[in-house]
Amino acid sequence: MFLGSIIYNKRREMNLTQIELANDICTQNTISKIEKHNIAPTVNILIKICLKLSLTLNDVFSDFTTESSVKEESALDAIEKDVLLEKISDIDERMSSLEGKLNDNDMKQYELISGVMDYWNKNYDVSLFDLDKVLQYTKSAGDDIYTLLAYLFKGMNYLGQKHNDRAQYYFKMITTSVDEVSQISNASDLEILFICKTLAKSYNIMGLYKRSYDFSRCGLNIAQTRHVSYFLDELNYQAAYSIKDDNNEKQAYQDYYNLALYLAKSNKNESLLAKMR
Structure with a gap:
Protein backbone atom coordinates (compact mmCIF):
# COMPACT_ATOMS: atom_id res chain seq x y z
CA MET A 1 0.00 0.00 0.00
CA PHE A 2 1.29 3.45 -0.92
CA LEU A 3 1.66 6.40 1.45
CA GLY A 4 -1.28 8.28 -0.08
CA SER A 5 -3.56 5.28 0.39
CA ILE A 6 -2.52 4.90 4.04
CA ILE A 7 -3.40 8.55 4.71
CA TYR A 8 -6.65 8.31 2.72
CA ASN A 9 -7.82 5.18 4.56
CA LYS A 10 -6.94 6.54 8.01
CA ARG A 11 -8.61 9.90 7.28
CA ARG A 12 -11.82 8.16 6.18
CA GLU A 13 -11.66 5.86 9.21
CA MET A 14 -11.58 8.96 11.46
CA ASN A 15 -14.42 10.63 9.49
CA LEU A 16 -12.27 13.63 8.56
CA THR A 17 -12.64 15.63 5.37
CA GLN A 18 -9.55 16.70 3.43
CA ILE A 19 -10.15 20.26 4.61
CA GLU A 20 -10.27 19.15 8.26
CA LEU A 21 -7.09 17.15 7.91
CA ALA A 22 -5.35 20.03 6.14
CA ASN A 23 -6.27 22.59 8.83
CA ASP A 24 -3.09 24.14 10.33
CA ILE A 25 -0.93 21.79 8.24
CA CYS A 26 -1.22 22.58 4.53
CA THR A 27 -3.87 23.18 1.88
CA GLN A 28 -6.73 20.85 0.98
CA ASN A 29 -5.23 20.63 -2.52
CA THR A 30 -1.96 19.31 -1.03
CA ILE A 31 -3.83 16.57 0.88
CA SER A 32 -5.66 15.66 -2.32
CA LYS A 33 -2.42 15.38 -4.29
CA ILE A 34 -0.77 13.28 -1.56
CA GLU A 35 -3.70 10.87 -1.44
CA LYS A 36 -3.68 10.55 -5.25
CA HIS A 37 0.09 9.84 -5.18
CA ASN A 38 0.79 12.95 -7.26
CA ILE A 39 3.25 14.45 -4.76
CA ALA A 40 5.28 13.30 -1.76
CA PRO A 41 4.81 15.41 1.40
CA THR A 42 7.71 17.13 3.07
CA VAL A 43 8.88 15.50 6.29
CA ASN A 44 7.43 18.44 8.25
CA ILE A 45 3.97 18.05 6.70
CA LEU A 46 4.09 14.25 6.93
CA ILE A 47 4.80 14.28 10.66
CA LYS A 48 1.99 16.77 11.31
CA ILE A 49 -0.37 14.54 9.34
CA CYS A 50 0.81 11.53 11.37
CA LEU A 51 0.14 13.38 14.62
CA LYS A 52 -3.39 14.34 13.56
CA LEU A 53 -4.19 10.82 12.28
CA SER A 54 -2.48 8.99 15.19
CA LEU A 55 -0.14 7.26 12.77
CA THR A 56 3.47 6.36 13.56
CA LEU A 57 6.36 6.72 11.15
CA ASN A 58 6.53 2.93 10.98
CA ASP A 59 2.94 2.94 9.74
CA VAL A 60 3.74 5.24 6.82
CA PHE A 61 7.28 4.11 6.00
CA SER A 62 6.92 0.35 6.38
CA ASP A 63 5.65 -0.21 2.86
CA PHE A 64 8.54 1.56 1.19
CA THR A 65 11.59 -0.51 0.22
CA THR A 66 15.00 0.58 -0.92
CA GLU A 67 17.37 -1.22 -3.21
CA SER A 68 19.44 -2.29 -0.21
CA SER A 69 16.42 -3.76 1.57
CA VAL A 70 15.23 -5.65 -1.51
CA LYS A 71 18.44 -7.55 -1.98
CA GLU A 72 19.39 -10.23 0.48
CA GLU A 73 21.26 -8.77 3.42
CA SER A 74 24.59 -10.44 4.11
CA ALA A 75 25.77 -11.28 7.61
CA LEU A 76 28.32 -8.46 7.45
CA ASP A 77 25.69 -5.99 6.24
CA ALA A 78 23.45 -6.92 9.16
CA ILE A 79 26.31 -6.50 11.63
CA GLU A 80 27.36 -3.15 10.14
CA LYS A 81 23.77 -1.90 10.33
CA ASP A 82 23.54 -2.75 14.03
CA VAL A 83 26.95 -1.21 14.73
CA LEU A 84 25.99 2.09 13.07
CA LEU A 85 22.77 2.05 15.08
CA GLU A 86 24.89 1.38 18.22
CA GLU A 99 36.34 -15.78 10.90
CA GLY A 100 37.72 -17.85 8.02
CA LYS A 101 34.56 -17.30 5.94
CA LEU A 102 35.35 -13.90 4.43
CA ASN A 103 36.84 -13.14 1.01
CA ASP A 104 39.19 -10.28 0.21
CA ASN A 105 36.32 -8.02 -0.84
CA ASP A 106 34.70 -8.42 2.58
CA MET A 107 37.75 -7.29 4.49
CA LYS A 108 37.24 -3.54 4.12
CA GLN A 109 33.77 -3.88 5.66
CA TYR A 110 35.09 -6.23 8.36
CA GLU A 111 37.87 -3.81 9.32
CA LEU A 112 35.43 -0.89 9.30
CA ILE A 113 33.16 -2.70 11.75
CA SER A 114 36.17 -3.46 13.94
CA GLY A 115 37.24 0.19 13.86
CA VAL A 116 33.74 1.43 14.71
CA MET A 117 33.44 -1.03 17.59
CA ASP A 118 36.77 0.15 19.00
CA TYR A 119 35.56 3.73 18.65
CA TRP A 120 32.32 3.01 20.56
CA ASN A 121 34.44 1.33 23.24
CA LYS A 122 36.76 4.39 23.37
CA ASN A 123 39.80 2.41 22.17
CA TYR A 124 40.80 5.31 19.96
CA ASP A 125 44.32 4.28 18.96
CA VAL A 126 43.20 0.76 18.00
CA SER A 127 40.24 2.24 16.12
CA LEU A 128 42.52 4.50 14.06
CA PHE A 129 44.72 1.50 13.21
CA ASP A 130 41.71 -0.51 11.99
CA LEU A 131 40.42 2.43 9.96
CA ASP A 132 43.79 2.83 8.25
CA LYS A 133 43.47 -0.81 7.18
CA VAL A 134 40.10 0.03 5.63
CA LEU A 135 41.77 2.76 3.56
CA GLN A 136 44.43 0.30 2.44
CA TYR A 137 41.73 -2.03 1.14
CA THR A 138 39.77 0.77 -0.59
CA LYS A 139 42.95 2.55 -1.75
CA SER A 140 41.25 5.69 -0.40
CA ALA A 141 38.89 5.74 -3.39
CA GLY A 142 36.45 8.63 -2.96
CA ASP A 143 33.64 6.67 -4.64
CA ASP A 144 33.72 3.86 -2.07
CA ILE A 145 31.40 4.26 0.93
CA TYR A 146 33.92 2.51 3.19
CA THR A 147 36.52 5.17 2.41
CA LEU A 148 34.07 7.87 3.50
CA LEU A 149 33.03 5.98 6.63
CA ALA A 150 36.70 5.43 7.53
CA TYR A 151 37.36 9.17 7.12
CA LEU A 152 34.27 9.90 9.21
CA PHE A 153 35.33 7.74 12.13
CA LYS A 154 38.92 8.96 11.96
CA GLY A 155 37.54 12.47 12.27
CA MET A 156 35.32 11.44 15.17
CA ASN A 157 38.30 9.81 16.88
CA TYR A 158 40.28 13.04 16.68
CA LEU A 159 37.28 15.14 17.69
CA GLY A 160 36.85 12.96 20.78
CA GLN A 161 40.48 13.66 21.65
CA LYS A 162 39.94 17.45 21.17
CA HIS A 163 42.12 17.53 18.03
CA ASN A 164 39.65 19.65 16.08
CA ASP A 165 42.06 20.55 13.27
CA ARG A 166 42.71 16.89 12.49
CA ALA A 167 39.01 16.13 12.75
CA GLN A 168 38.17 18.90 10.26
CA TYR A 169 40.80 17.57 7.86
CA TYR A 170 38.99 14.22 7.56
CA PHE A 171 35.53 15.74 7.58
CA LYS A 172 36.52 18.02 4.68
CA MET A 173 37.68 14.97 2.72
CA ILE A 174 34.13 13.67 3.00
CA THR A 175 32.64 17.04 2.15
CA THR A 176 34.36 17.01 -1.24
CA SER A 177 32.35 13.87 -2.08
CA VAL A 178 29.07 14.82 -0.39
CA ASP A 179 27.35 16.00 -3.57
CA GLU A 180 27.93 12.58 -5.09
CA VAL A 181 27.57 10.46 -1.94
CA SER A 182 23.96 9.54 -2.71
CA GLN A 183 25.13 8.14 -6.05
CA ILE A 184 27.81 5.83 -4.64
CA SER A 185 26.87 2.36 -5.84
CA ASN A 186 27.84 0.48 -2.68
CA ALA A 187 26.23 2.95 -0.24
CA SER A 188 23.02 2.15 1.62
CA ASP A 189 20.50 4.75 2.80
CA LEU A 190 21.53 4.02 6.39
CA GLU A 191 25.21 4.74 5.64
CA ILE A 192 24.45 7.97 3.80
CA LEU A 193 22.16 9.30 6.53
CA PHE A 194 24.62 8.22 9.22
CA ILE A 195 27.29 10.34 7.52
CA CYS A 196 24.93 13.34 7.31
CA LYS A 197 23.77 13.21 10.92
CA THR A 198 27.29 12.57 12.25
CA LEU A 199 28.81 15.46 10.32
CA ALA A 200 25.94 17.71 11.44
CA LYS A 201 26.55 16.77 15.07
CA SER A 202 30.33 17.09 14.77
CA TYR A 203 30.17 20.53 13.18
CA ASN A 204 27.79 21.70 15.92
CA ILE A 205 30.29 20.51 18.52
CA MET A 206 32.99 22.56 16.77
CA GLY A 207 30.75 25.61 16.53
CA LEU A 208 30.58 25.47 12.72
CA TYR A 209 26.83 25.95 12.64
CA LYS A 210 26.36 26.74 8.94
CA ARG A 211 28.07 23.48 7.96
CA SER A 212 26.01 21.60 10.54
CA TYR A 213 22.78 23.04 9.16
CA ASP A 214 23.76 22.15 5.59
CA PHE A 215 24.40 18.50 6.47
CA SER A 216 21.22 18.30 8.55
CA ARG A 217 19.20 19.57 5.60
CA CYS A 218 21.07 17.26 3.22
CA GLY A 219 20.12 14.26 5.35
CA LEU A 220 16.49 15.35 5.71
CA ASN A 221 16.18 15.86 1.95
CA ILE A 222 17.65 12.43 1.22
CA ALA A 223 15.31 10.82 3.78
CA GLN A 224 12.31 12.52 2.19
CA THR A 225 13.34 11.59 -1.36
CA ARG A 226 14.02 7.95 -0.51
CA HIS A 227 11.18 7.53 2.01
CA VAL A 228 13.41 6.30 4.82
CA SER A 229 13.28 7.27 8.49
CA TYR A 230 16.81 6.62 9.79
CA PHE A 231 18.01 9.35 12.20
CA LEU A 232 15.18 11.78 11.46
CA ASP A 233 14.99 12.70 15.14
CA GLU A 234 18.70 13.49 15.34
CA LEU A 235 18.81 15.29 11.99
CA ASN A 236 15.98 17.58 13.09
CA TYR A 237 17.66 18.14 16.46
CA GLN A 238 20.99 19.06 14.86
CA ALA A 239 19.20 21.41 12.45
CA ALA A 240 17.47 23.08 15.41
CA TYR A 241 20.69 23.32 17.42
CA SER A 242 22.57 24.90 14.53
CA ILE A 243 20.13 27.84 14.27
CA LYS A 244 19.05 28.19 17.91
CA ASP A 245 20.84 31.55 18.33
CA ASP A 246 19.71 33.00 14.98
CA ASN A 247 16.97 35.54 15.68
CA ASN A 248 15.84 35.32 12.06
CA GLU A 249 15.16 31.58 12.33
CA LYS A 250 13.05 31.40 15.50
CA GLN A 251 10.08 29.71 13.82
CA ALA A 252 12.31 27.28 11.90
CA TYR A 253 14.13 26.46 15.14
CA GLN A 254 10.84 25.70 16.91
CA ASP A 255 9.64 23.53 14.01
CA TYR A 256 12.84 21.47 13.92
CA TYR A 257 12.92 21.17 17.71
CA ASN A 258 9.29 20.04 17.97
CA LEU A 259 9.79 17.48 15.20
CA ALA A 260 12.92 16.18 16.89
CA LEU A 261 11.09 15.86 20.21
CA TYR A 262 8.14 14.02 18.66
CA LEU A 263 10.40 11.66 16.74
CA ALA A 264 12.69 11.01 19.71
CA LYS A 265 9.65 10.04 21.80
CA SER A 266 8.31 7.86 18.99
CA ASN A 267 11.69 6.15 18.58
CA LYS A 268 12.30 5.92 22.34
CA ASN A 269 15.64 7.64 21.77
CA GLU A 270 16.47 8.16 25.43
CA SER A 271 19.91 9.69 24.84
CA LEU A 272 18.43 12.40 22.62
CA LEU A 273 15.49 12.97 24.95
CA ALA A 274 17.94 13.49 27.80
CA LYS A 275 19.57 16.33 25.85
CA MET A 276 16.20 17.93 25.22
CA ARG A 277 14.91 17.87 28.80
Whole structure:
Protein backbone atom coordinates (compact mmCIF):
# COMPACT_ATOMS: atom_id res chain seq x y z
CA MET A 1 0.00 0.00 0.00
CA PHE A 2 1.29 3.45 -0.92
CA LEU A 3 1.66 6.40 1.45
CA GLY A 4 -1.28 8.28 -0.08
CA SER A 5 -3.56 5.28 0.39
CA ILE A 6 -2.52 4.90 4.04
CA ILE A 7 -3.40 8.55 4.71
CA TYR A 8 -6.65 8.31 2.72
CA ASN A 9 -7.82 5.18 4.56
CA LYS A 10 -6.94 6.54 8.01
CA ARG A 11 -8.61 9.90 7.28
CA ARG A 12 -11.82 8.16 6.18
CA GLU A 13 -11.66 5.86 9.21
CA MET A 14 -11.58 8.96 11.46
CA ASN A 15 -14.42 10.63 9.49
CA LEU A 16 -12.27 13.63 8.56
CA THR A 17 -12.64 15.63 5.37
CA GLN A 18 -9.55 16.70 3.43
CA ILE A 19 -10.15 20.26 4.61
CA GLU A 20 -10.27 19.15 8.26
CA LEU A 21 -7.09 17.15 7.91
CA ALA A 22 -5.35 20.03 6.14
CA ASN A 23 -6.27 22.59 8.83
CA ASP A 24 -3.09 24.14 10.33
CA ILE A 25 -0.93 21.79 8.24
CA CYS A 26 -1.22 22.58 4.53
CA THR A 27 -3.87 23.18 1.88
CA GLN A 28 -6.73 20.85 0.98
CA ASN A 29 -5.23 20.63 -2.52
CA THR A 30 -1.96 19.31 -1.03
CA ILE A 31 -3.83 16.57 0.88
CA SER A 32 -5.66 15.66 -2.32
CA LYS A 33 -2.42 15.38 -4.29
CA ILE A 34 -0.77 13.28 -1.56
CA GLU A 35 -3.70 10.87 -1.44
CA LYS A 36 -3.68 10.55 -5.25
CA HIS A 37 0.09 9.84 -5.18
CA ASN A 38 0.79 12.95 -7.26
CA ILE A 39 3.25 14.45 -4.76
CA ALA A 40 5.28 13.30 -1.76
CA PRO A 41 4.81 15.41 1.40
CA THR A 42 7.71 17.13 3.07
CA VAL A 43 8.88 15.50 6.29
CA ASN A 44 7.43 18.44 8.25
CA ILE A 45 3.97 18.05 6.70
CA LEU A 46 4.09 14.25 6.93
CA ILE A 47 4.80 14.28 10.66
CA LYS A 48 1.99 16.77 11.31
CA ILE A 49 -0.37 14.54 9.34
CA CYS A 50 0.81 11.53 11.37
CA LEU A 51 0.14 13.38 14.62
CA LYS A 52 -3.39 14.34 13.56
CA LEU A 53 -4.19 10.82 12.28
CA SER A 54 -2.48 8.99 15.19
CA LEU A 55 -0.14 7.26 12.77
CA THR A 56 3.47 6.36 13.56
CA LEU A 57 6.36 6.72 11.15
CA ASN A 58 6.53 2.93 10.98
CA ASP A 59 2.94 2.94 9.74
CA VAL A 60 3.74 5.24 6.82
CA PHE A 61 7.28 4.11 6.00
CA SER A 62 6.92 0.35 6.38
CA ASP A 63 5.65 -0.21 2.86
CA PHE A 64 8.54 1.56 1.19
CA THR A 65 11.59 -0.51 0.22
CA THR A 66 15.00 0.58 -0.92
CA GLU A 67 17.37 -1.22 -3.21
CA SER A 68 19.44 -2.29 -0.21
CA SER A 69 16.42 -3.76 1.57
CA VAL A 70 15.23 -5.65 -1.51
CA LYS A 71 18.44 -7.55 -1.98
CA GLU A 72 19.39 -10.23 0.48
CA GLU A 73 21.26 -8.77 3.42
CA SER A 74 24.59 -10.44 4.11
CA ALA A 75 25.77 -11.28 7.61
CA LEU A 76 28.32 -8.46 7.45
CA ASP A 77 25.69 -5.99 6.24
CA ALA A 78 23.45 -6.92 9.16
CA ILE A 79 26.31 -6.50 11.63
CA GLU A 80 27.36 -3.15 10.14
CA LYS A 81 23.77 -1.90 10.33
CA ASP A 82 23.54 -2.75 14.03
CA VAL A 83 26.95 -1.21 14.73
CA LEU A 84 25.99 2.09 13.07
CA LEU A 85 22.77 2.05 15.08
CA GLU A 86 24.89 1.38 18.22
CA LYS A 87 23.22 -1.98 18.89
CA ILE A 88 26.49 -3.61 19.87
CA SER A 89 25.78 -6.07 22.68
CA ASP A 90 26.50 -9.26 20.68
CA ILE A 91 28.71 -7.93 17.88
CA ASP A 92 31.96 -9.58 19.05
CA GLU A 93 30.31 -13.00 19.03
CA ARG A 94 28.78 -12.45 15.59
CA MET A 95 32.10 -11.22 14.18
CA SER A 96 33.92 -14.25 15.60
CA SER A 97 31.49 -16.58 13.81
CA LEU A 98 32.63 -15.12 10.45
CA GLU A 99 36.34 -15.78 10.90
CA GLY A 100 37.72 -17.85 8.02
CA LYS A 101 34.56 -17.30 5.94
CA LEU A 102 35.35 -13.90 4.43
CA ASN A 103 36.84 -13.14 1.01
CA ASP A 104 39.19 -10.28 0.21
CA ASN A 105 36.32 -8.02 -0.84
CA ASP A 106 34.70 -8.42 2.58
CA MET A 107 37.75 -7.29 4.49
CA LYS A 108 37.24 -3.54 4.12
CA GLN A 109 33.77 -3.88 5.66
CA TYR A 110 35.09 -6.23 8.36
CA GLU A 111 37.87 -3.81 9.32
CA LEU A 112 35.43 -0.89 9.30
CA ILE A 113 33.16 -2.70 11.75
CA SER A 114 36.17 -3.46 13.94
CA GLY A 115 37.24 0.19 13.86
CA VAL A 116 33.74 1.43 14.71
CA MET A 117 33.44 -1.03 17.59
CA ASP A 118 36.77 0.15 19.00
CA TYR A 119 35.56 3.73 18.65
CA TRP A 120 32.32 3.01 20.56
CA ASN A 121 34.44 1.33 23.24
CA LYS A 122 36.76 4.39 23.37
CA ASN A 123 39.80 2.41 22.17
CA TYR A 124 40.80 5.31 19.96
CA ASP A 125 44.32 4.28 18.96
CA VAL A 126 43.20 0.76 18.00
CA SER A 127 40.24 2.24 16.12
CA LEU A 128 42.52 4.50 14.06
CA PHE A 129 44.72 1.50 13.21
CA ASP A 130 41.71 -0.51 11.99
CA LEU A 131 40.42 2.43 9.96
CA ASP A 132 43.79 2.83 8.25
CA LYS A 133 43.47 -0.81 7.18
CA VAL A 134 40.10 0.03 5.63
CA LEU A 135 41.77 2.76 3.56
CA GLN A 136 44.43 0.30 2.44
CA TYR A 137 41.73 -2.03 1.14
CA THR A 138 39.77 0.77 -0.59
CA LYS A 139 42.95 2.55 -1.75
CA SER A 140 41.25 5.69 -0.40
CA ALA A 141 38.89 5.74 -3.39
CA GLY A 142 36.45 8.63 -2.96
CA ASP A 143 33.64 6.67 -4.64
CA ASP A 144 33.72 3.86 -2.07
CA ILE A 145 31.40 4.26 0.93
CA TYR A 146 33.92 2.51 3.19
CA THR A 147 36.52 5.17 2.41
CA LEU A 148 34.07 7.87 3.50
CA LEU A 149 33.03 5.98 6.63
CA ALA A 150 36.70 5.43 7.53
CA TYR A 151 37.36 9.17 7.12
CA LEU A 152 34.27 9.90 9.21
CA PHE A 153 35.33 7.74 12.13
CA LYS A 154 38.92 8.96 11.96
CA GLY A 155 37.54 12.47 12.27
CA MET A 156 35.32 11.44 15.17
CA ASN A 157 38.30 9.81 16.88
CA TYR A 158 40.28 13.04 16.68
CA LEU A 159 37.28 15.14 17.69
CA GLY A 160 36.85 12.96 20.78
CA GLN A 161 40.48 13.66 21.65
CA LYS A 162 39.94 17.45 21.17
CA HIS A 163 42.12 17.53 18.03
CA ASN A 164 39.65 19.65 16.08
CA ASP A 165 42.06 20.55 13.27
CA ARG A 166 42.71 16.89 12.49
CA ALA A 167 39.01 16.13 12.75
CA GLN A 168 38.17 18.90 10.26
CA TYR A 169 40.80 17.57 7.86
CA TYR A 170 38.99 14.22 7.56
CA PHE A 171 35.53 15.74 7.58
CA LYS A 172 36.52 18.02 4.68
CA MET A 173 37.68 14.97 2.72
CA ILE A 174 34.13 13.67 3.00
CA THR A 175 32.64 17.04 2.15
CA THR A 176 34.36 17.01 -1.24
CA SER A 177 32.35 13.87 -2.08
CA VAL A 178 29.07 14.82 -0.39
CA ASP A 179 27.35 16.00 -3.57
CA GLU A 180 27.93 12.58 -5.09
CA VAL A 181 27.57 10.46 -1.94
CA SER A 182 23.96 9.54 -2.71
CA GLN A 183 25.13 8.14 -6.05
CA ILE A 184 27.81 5.83 -4.64
CA SER A 185 26.87 2.36 -5.84
CA ASN A 186 27.84 0.48 -2.68
CA ALA A 187 26.23 2.95 -0.24
CA SER A 188 23.02 2.15 1.62
CA ASP A 189 20.50 4.75 2.80
CA LEU A 190 21.53 4.02 6.39
CA GLU A 191 25.21 4.74 5.64
CA ILE A 192 24.45 7.97 3.80
CA LEU A 193 22.16 9.30 6.53
CA PHE A 194 24.62 8.22 9.22
CA ILE A 195 27.29 10.34 7.52
CA CYS A 196 24.93 13.34 7.31
CA LYS A 197 23.77 13.21 10.92
CA THR A 198 27.29 12.57 12.25
CA LEU A 199 28.81 15.46 10.32
CA ALA A 200 25.94 17.71 11.44
CA LYS A 201 26.55 16.77 15.07
CA SER A 202 30.33 17.09 14.77
CA TYR A 203 30.17 20.53 13.18
CA ASN A 204 27.79 21.70 15.92
CA ILE A 205 30.29 20.51 18.52
CA MET A 206 32.99 22.56 16.77
CA GLY A 207 30.75 25.61 16.53
CA LEU A 208 30.58 25.47 12.72
CA TYR A 209 26.83 25.95 12.64
CA LYS A 210 26.36 26.74 8.94
CA ARG A 211 28.07 23.48 7.96
CA SER A 212 26.01 21.60 10.54
CA TYR A 213 22.78 23.04 9.16
CA ASP A 214 23.76 22.15 5.59
CA PHE A 215 24.40 18.50 6.47
CA SER A 216 21.22 18.30 8.55
CA ARG A 217 19.20 19.57 5.60
CA CYS A 218 21.07 17.26 3.22
CA GLY A 219 20.12 14.26 5.35
CA LEU A 220 16.49 15.35 5.71
CA ASN A 221 16.18 15.86 1.95
CA ILE A 222 17.65 12.43 1.22
CA ALA A 223 15.31 10.82 3.78
CA GLN A 224 12.31 12.52 2.19
CA THR A 225 13.34 11.59 -1.36
CA ARG A 226 14.02 7.95 -0.51
CA HIS A 227 11.18 7.53 2.01
CA VAL A 228 13.41 6.30 4.82
CA SER A 229 13.28 7.27 8.49
CA TYR A 230 16.81 6.62 9.79
CA PHE A 231 18.01 9.35 12.20
CA LEU A 232 15.18 11.78 11.46
CA ASP A 233 14.99 12.70 15.14
CA GLU A 234 18.70 13.49 15.34
CA LEU A 235 18.81 15.29 11.99
CA ASN A 236 15.98 17.58 13.09
CA TYR A 237 17.66 18.14 16.46
CA GLN A 238 20.99 19.06 14.86
CA ALA A 239 19.20 21.41 12.45
CA ALA A 240 17.47 23.08 15.41
CA TYR A 241 20.69 23.32 17.42
CA SER A 242 22.57 24.90 14.53
CA ILE A 243 20.13 27.84 14.27
CA LYS A 244 19.05 28.19 17.91
CA ASP A 245 20.84 31.55 18.33
CA ASP A 246 19.71 33.00 14.98
CA ASN A 247 16.97 35.54 15.68
CA ASN A 248 15.84 35.32 12.06
CA GLU A 249 15.16 31.58 12.33
CA LYS A 250 13.05 31.40 15.50
CA GLN A 251 10.08 29.71 13.82
CA ALA A 252 12.31 27.28 11.90
CA TYR A 253 14.13 26.46 15.14
CA GLN A 254 10.84 25.70 16.91
CA ASP A 255 9.64 23.53 14.01
CA TYR A 256 12.84 21.47 13.92
CA TYR A 257 12.92 21.17 17.71
CA ASN A 258 9.29 20.04 17.97
CA LEU A 259 9.79 17.48 15.20
CA ALA A 260 12.92 16.18 16.89
CA LEU A 261 11.09 15.86 20.21
CA TYR A 262 8.14 14.02 18.66
CA LEU A 263 10.40 11.66 16.74
CA ALA A 264 12.69 11.01 19.71
CA LYS A 265 9.65 10.04 21.80
CA SER A 266 8.31 7.86 18.99
CA ASN A 267 11.69 6.15 18.58
CA LYS A 268 12.30 5.92 22.34
CA ASN A 269 15.64 7.64 21.77
CA GLU A 270 16.47 8.16 25.43
CA SER A 271 19.91 9.69 24.84
CA LEU A 272 18.43 12.40 22.62
CA LEU A 273 15.49 12.97 24.95
CA ALA A 274 17.94 13.49 27.80
CA LYS A 275 19.57 16.33 25.85
CA MET A 276 16.20 17.93 25.22
CA ARG A 277 14.91 17.87 28.80
